[in-house]
Amino acid sequence: MGSAPAEAPPRRSAAELMDVLMWNREPVGGPFALIDQDGRPRTEADFRGRLVILTFGFTHCPDVCPTDLMEIARALTLLGAAGEAIQPVFVTLDPARDTPDLLKEFVPSFHPRLIGLTGSEAAIRQAADAYKVFYQRVPRSDGEDTIEHSAFVYLMDRSGAYLGFFPPGTSAERMLTILRPHLAAP
Numbered sequence: 710m711g712s713a714p715a716e717a718p719p720r721r722s723a724a725e726l727m728d729v730l731m732w733n734r735e736p737v738g739g740p741f742a743l744i745d746q747d748g749r750p751r752t753e754a755d756f757r758g759r760l761v762i763l764t765f766g767f768t769h770c771p772d773v774c775p776t777d778l779m780e781i782a783r784a785l786t787l788l789g790a791a792g793e794a795i796q797p798v799f800v801t802l803d804p805a806r807d808t809p810d811l812l813k814e815f816v817p818s819f820h821p822r823l824i825g826l827t828g829s830e831a832a833i834r835q836a837a838d839a840y841k842v843f844y845q846r847v848p849r850s851d852g853e854d855t856i857e858h859s860a861f862v863y864l865m866d867r868s869g870a871y872l873g874f875f876p877p878g879t880s881a882e883r884m885l886t887i888l889r890p891h892l893a894a895p
Contacts, residue, residue, distance in 0.1 A: 745809065748809045759795060763863040774860070784885055796824065801825065801826065843857075
């Protein structure tokens, strides 16, 4: 008698994951192994020593992703030289479409230091699960599909530990009030 294949655990709802983030009920963040827009392997360890602003989304997102990326870029611009201590990172939730080549076109349109990450479906799922990101592919009426996803912008400290998140639509000015105290030398 063979054993039955293990079933994947059920995915948690967006509300459950938001509760985890809001009340710090579980660790947030962790190891990942992805590929950047230049085709280079990247892990979370590559960003040690810098604050990281990390967001998950997809290049075809019609509203939330570009808006948040513009505000992140604006915050970095407003910080001037102090913003060099912060590494902005965008992780796609649509690796089938968001190839390194597409990310290479997409990320510089927001900020020259923005790093775009992609990888296999499994690698993206592992990263998203570590950061408590809800996402699912949803068919549209035109026969294409889109990605429904939570849209938090994560702030990680220089050691990779979770500091907190910015809700979707947070202005650059509001980000600055949170970022500035963390810019002091460690």
